[in-house]
Amino acid sequence: MVTKSKxxxxxxxxxxxxxxxxxxxxxxxxxxxxxxxxxxxxxxELPDSDGYQLHDCKGKLVTPGLLDCHTxxxxxxxxxxxxxxxxxxxxxxxxxxxxxGIISTVNATRQASEQQLIELALPRLDGLLRSGVTTVxxxxxxxxxxxxxxxxxxxxxxxxxxxxxxIETTLLAAHAVPPEYKGRADDYIDLVCNQIIPxxxxxxxxxxxxxFCEGIGFNLEQTERxxxxxxxxxxxxxxxxxxxxxxxxxxxTAQYNGLSVDHIEYLDESGVRALASSGxxxxxxxGAFYFLRETQKPPIELLRQHxxxxxxxxxxxxxxxxxxxxxxxxxxxxxxxxxxxxxALRGVTCHSAQALGLGNSRGKIAKGYDADLAIWNLSHPAQxxxxxxxxxxxxxxxxGELCHV
Ligand code: NIG
Ligand code: FE
Numbered sequence: 001m002v003t004k005s006k007x008x009x010x011x012x013x014x015x016x017x018x019x020x021x022x023x024x025x026x027x028x029x030x031x032x033x034x035x036x037x038x039x040x041x042x043x044x045e046l047p048d049s050d051g052y053q054l055h056d057c058k059g060k061l062v063t064p065g066l067l068d069c070h071t072x073x074x075x076x077x078x079x080x081x082x083x084x085x086x087x088x089x090x091x092x093x094x095x096x097x098x099x100x101g102i103i104s105t106v107n108a109t110r111q112a113s114e115q116q117l118i119e120l121a122l123p124r125l126d127g128l129l130r131s132g133v134t135t136v137x138x139x140x141x142x143x144x145x146x147x148x149x150x151x152x153x154x155x156x157x158x159x160x161x162x163x164x165x166x167i168e169t170t171l172l173a174a175h176a177v178p179p180e181y182k183g184r185a186d187d188y189i190d191l192v193c194n195q196i197i198p199x200x201x202x203x204x205x206x207x208x209x210x211x212f213c214e215g216i217g218f219n220l221e222q223t224e225r226x227x228x229x230x231x232x233x234x235x236x237x238x239x240x241x242x243x244x245x246x247x248x249x250x251x252x253t254a255q256y257n258g259l260s261v262d263h264i265e266y267l268d269e270s271g272v273r274a275l276a277s278s279g280x281x282x283x284x285x286x287g288a289f290y291f292l293r294e295t296q297k298p299p300i301e302l303l304r305q306h307x308x309x310x311x312x313x314x315x316x317x318x319x320x321x322x323x324x325x326x327x328x329x330x331x332x333x334x335x336x337x338x339x340x341x342x343x344a345l346r347g348v349t350c351h352s353a354q355a356l357g358l359g360n361s362r363g364k365i366a367k368g369y370d371a372d373l374a375i376w377n378l379s380h381p382a383q384x385x386x387x388x389x390x391x392x393x394x395x396x397x398x399x400g401e402l403c404h405v
Contacts, residue, residue, distance in 0.1 A: 065134025076109025127324025141172030213249030312347030
C-alpha cells in the first residue's frame with residue numbers, strides 16, 4: 001500500500017548545500033528516499049517499491065526547500081500612501097515620528113480579528129510558497145499589547161493549518177513604542193519583559209524574541225533588558241540592528257549569542273568581529289534596502305573576510321518591503337549587494353536555517369535532515385538568482401509530503 005509517509009524521488013539532480021567550501025555540489029540524476037518526513041538515503045538502489053510513493057524528477061534540480069528567516073507576514077492595512085509620501089520627499093523616520101509607519105499598521109492590526117489576519121496573510125504566504133519556500137519565520141510586532149501580540153502569533157501558527165508550510169514564530173513586541181506609552185518607552189519595556197515574554201513562553205507561542213534597536217525603536221539598554229528577560233524564559237534572541245544608524249545593537253546581540261542580526265547596513269568592523277566570535281548569522285534584507293532607496297550597503301566584504309555566514313530574507317512587511325518572493329531577494333542580493341548566486345543560494349538555505357537555529361535539521365539535503373525540498377524546472381542553480389517573474393518551481397516537499405505549489 002502506498003502511504004504518504006514514504007516517498008522515493010527518482011532522477012533528482014541534488015544541490016545538497018553540504019559542502020562548506022566554495023562551489024555547488026550538483027549530483028547526477030539520483031534517488032532520494034524519504035521516510036516519515038526525514039531523508040533516510042541518498043543515491044541508494046530503488047528499494048522494493050511496495051509501500052512507497054514514487055516521484056520521477058526527470059533530471060530536475062532539487063534544492064533544500066527555501067527558508068525565509070525574517071518576515072512580518074501577519075498584518076492588516078496598507079501603506080502605499082507612505083510609499084507615495086516618501087517619493088514626495090518625506091523620510092521614513094519622519095513618517096514614523098508623525099505617527100505613521102509601524103504605528104499605522106499597529107492601528108489596523110489591532111482592529112483585525114485573528115481570522116481576518118489569517119485571511120489577509122494567505123495570499124502573501126502563497127507568493128512565498130511559489131518561490132520555493134518551505135519554512136517561514138513570522139514576527140509579531142504590530143499588536144504591542146499583550147492580547148494583540150498573542151493574537152498575531154496565534155494567527156501565524158494557524159497558517160500551518162491552511163497551507164503545507166512550517167512556521168517559526170518570533171515575538172517582536174519591542175518593535176515600536178505604542179501610542180498609549182508615548183514618552184514612556186521604559187514602562188512599555190517593563191510590560192514586554194514582565195508580562196508579554198513570560199506569557200508567550202508559557203503558552204509556547206514564540207520560538208525567539210526580536211528587538212528593533214534603533215533611534216526610532218529601542219536603545220541599547222532597553223534592548224538588553226528584553227534579551228535578559230527572553231533568556232530567563234528560555235527563548236533565544238535576535239535583533240533588527242544597524243538598519244538606519246550604528247547603535248551597536250549587533251554587538252549586543254552577539255554578546256547574548258543571538259541567532260542573527262538583521263538589516264545591518266550600518267554595521268562596522270568591530271560589529272562584524274563580534275558576530276564572527278559568537279557565531280551569529282548576518283541576515284541581509286535587500287528588499288527593505290531597495291524599497292527605502294537606501295544607499296548605505298551592508299559590509300559584505302568584511303562579512304566574507306571574517307567568515308560570517310550571510311542569510312537572505314524577504315522582510316515581507318507593509319512599510320519597507322512588501323515583497324512576497326524569496327528568489328527575487330536572491331536576485332537583489334546579487335545585483336544590489338554583489339553576492340554571488342552561490343552565496344545567495346546559501347543565504348536562503350543552509351544559512352537561513354542557521355539563522356533560525358535549525359542548522360542541524362533543515363537547509364541541506366543530507367541523511368537525517370528534514371525532507372523539506374524544492375524541485376525546479378531549471379538546469380543550473382545560478383538560474384535561481386537570475387530571473388524574476390517566472391515561477392520555475394515544479395513542486396515542493398514539506399515534511400516528506402509532495403505538494404504541487
Ligand atoms: O524590518 N525595521 C523595522 N521593522 C520593519 C519595518 C516595519 C514597518 O515599517 O512596518 C523592517 O524593516
Ligand atoms: Fe523586519
